[in-house]
Amino acid sequence: MAQRIAIDQTGAWRALTLHHASLAGTTLAELFAADPERGTRLAAGAAGIHLDYSKQLLDDTALALLQELALAAELPDQIDALFAGAAVNRSEQRPALHPALRAAEPPGELRAQREQMLQLAGALRAGALRGAHGDAITDLVHLGIGGSDLGPRLVVSAFPERQSAAVRVHFVATLDSGALTAALARCRPQTTVFALASKSFSTPETLTNAELARQWLDAGGIAAAGTDRHWIAITSQPERAHAWGVATDRILSFPEGVGGRFSLWSAIGLPIAVALGPDLFAELLAGARAMDEHFRAAPPAANLPVLHGLLRIWQINFQNLRSHAVLPYAHGLRHLPDYLQQLVMESLGKSVDQDGQPLGYATGTVLWGSEETNGQHSFHQLLLQGTPVVPADFIVAASPHCAPEAHRLLYANCLAQSQVLMLGRTAAEIEAELLANGVAAPQAGLLAAHRAVPGNRPSSTLVLDALAPACLGALLAL
């Protein structure tokens, strides 16, 4: 690949800077008033996900310039290079393998690695995996941290009603052994298997917890000779796992070139296949693949990942916003902000470019958030009224995944929050309400000043067709 262009030295970047300045003072309410079609026009959909970005503070000129910027950065070539398996990770001189992992027929060793993982998951689900004393395994304790933990934890917890009754899955990440102790309180040594998930097989947290697990097995009467029936390893370093004591037929591999944040699509997805089954794992992959295909083929103006990325550049580099909230209106997606933190904050947001040269512009953003409506009773007041402006991504599922009335209220709350962020509420409006409700005049004025919401704060809304494996796969790929 040729030397990358510094994007802040392009004409599009300079034009965006000027155009952003010219938009100062323009409000979302004005943009909507000037264009009644805005709400349907600034939207795009693919793979069961509808993105409404009409409440972002930008106009058609800004969108066109952002697309010019993408062309100046050779984005189409970069997308082709990603899918062609070129060495797009230049500092480590290797390809990024996640699209290949999500292929229906993954190339090379990836296919056998997926098969081996699904077979082991199937054996566990069928009760064919036995402990040292011959008992069927009933509990899988997944020891991993970061990318080896967050993806599987998110997916498994998204579908509680579809979790296996035969094998319960537990996730333990931190070095604080209290987490392991809590998980083991619900397990018996004879019927428990540990999955040691570590790309390098040298992660201190995972090996420290594994050592404590070994002591627990030992104290539980599993003789040293029998412990190999209680270990699985998931790693890119099978020799290290074997040297540690994991039997060769219990070692699942994935390539070094799989980034931690993408490893849920590899053998690290074992707990997903165990808890939810191979069919659901296939649906998850299919959803991700549908988004990959859309990303590869759709024109920039209708391309969800491209639009999403360009909006983030607009926020970070032109609107100068440094944090960003992700607000899923679904209990099943409660671990999504944690997953996304690792996805975007561990490997993006560096201060140097791909060639190691210092960058002259901001790259990263602090991503945070929580499941809703919990956040509405916590940090939304700052989102609505605080002095820092925080752009928000609302996420909601269109079809009910819980009691119908609860889902109706969830959905309504999600839409209402994005509306009030945009439109605000004036002190006069609130004061009139308070006076009508019998609050005395000076008090009503003071309360109204405290309750006023300025509005004009940007957000996007992602509507999933359903809280279903394929939609979740597409969302994670996006």
Add this chain to the structure above:
Amino acid sequence: MAQRIAIDQTGAWRALTLHHASLAGTTLAELFAADPERGTRLAAGAAGIHLDYSKQLLDDTALALLQELALAAELPDQIDALFAGAAVNRSEQRPALHPALRAAEPPGELRAQREQMLQLAGALRAGALRGAHGDAITDLVHLGIGGSDLGPRLVVSAFPERQSAAVRVHFVATLDSGALTAALARCRPQTTVFALASKSFSTPETLTNAELARQWLDAGGIAAAGTDRHWIAITSQPERAHAWGVATDRILSFPEGVGGRFSLWSAIGLPIAVALGPDLFAELLAGARAMDEHFRAAPPAANLPVLHGLLRIWQINFQNLRSHAVLPYAHGLRHLPDYLQQLVMESLGKSVDQDGQPLGYATGTVLWGSEETNGQHSFHQLLLQGTPVVPADFIVAASPHCAPEAHRLLYANCLAQSQVLMLGRTAAEIEAELLANGVAAPQAGLLAAHRAVPGNRPSSTLVLDALAPACLGALLAL
């Protein structure tokens, strides 16, 4: 109280602005080199908590000016007014009652309300509370959201080994009924009681979940006439709770003047007293009270809450930092960032002052974080290398609360992270290491550029004597 001074119009504020500019280019490493005692001097302790703020980017002049600013804002008078029960909440014209709630002998109705809560908790723990069919209650499902959820949830989960075996406590907050469904899957209608925790007794989430709970009891064979044995209400609106169907002797009250973020110290603390017992609840209160007494009596330069607040003003208003990470190195404190989000982002960070006048300076900050060492495998890369600067508060306990080796590593990781944030690692240093490990020259240089850490990023460290109820009480009061 007299008209408040606008703090950005004071001489101290202007002097701080100038002084901050004069510190540009001064590094933490230089500040430490110039003052070998800095690490012990820029520290303070009280109530089992040691605060080390030596890694904040400020010097003695800045500290002195911040204390001047506190005096200009009449902070000592404000503290006196808070503890005297004056109407420090001016928009609602009432006192802030949390110090009174934490008193050994709370005044007025607060005492009877605490007694009634502890009696009900004792009855539950003793098996004296019976369901409609005469069974002893084994499960308490606490329905509340925001302040009615986060405090009790944090405290109960901090001490798993001290949780009652007789009565299990479950927390359900969100409108998504999936959370309630998951909790009820572990309960039986005959032996379950629901605590409806809502200050206004009109919170939609809590009432929607209560309605679903009522249907579950009904489907479980608890006749309508008997359901009053399965409800507890915790509210400032007892009439509304009674009208909803809660028996008078099962309604616990707390005053309207208790802010949601402080309600764990009131009857909302019922799940704490049930799960952990009245003695532990008393220890928690005693720890908070010790911090209150310190806050009231200690001189500003040695006063933990005052120092903590002044550092936040330094970061927000002079360093222009808009988010802030809280990083507890303890699994038991995993819900602390959620609790603190509500504490600082729901009611602080408004755009108007106490008198309803618009403010000319920033007030709020986005608080986020996670339990460690999980964050180290996720967002620390952005903290270390990203373009946004995010000040961090590290929190760790001095005495072991888990396996000794795990605790030693936790503690070492906590200190190491604050060191590397401060000192960084140069590309040259990393390149030399890579070359020594046999990485080829061009690749080593490129990797080193990607792995370099600029350093000079501010943090504080809070060391708790122990992960114990009194220390947690003091931390939450701080």
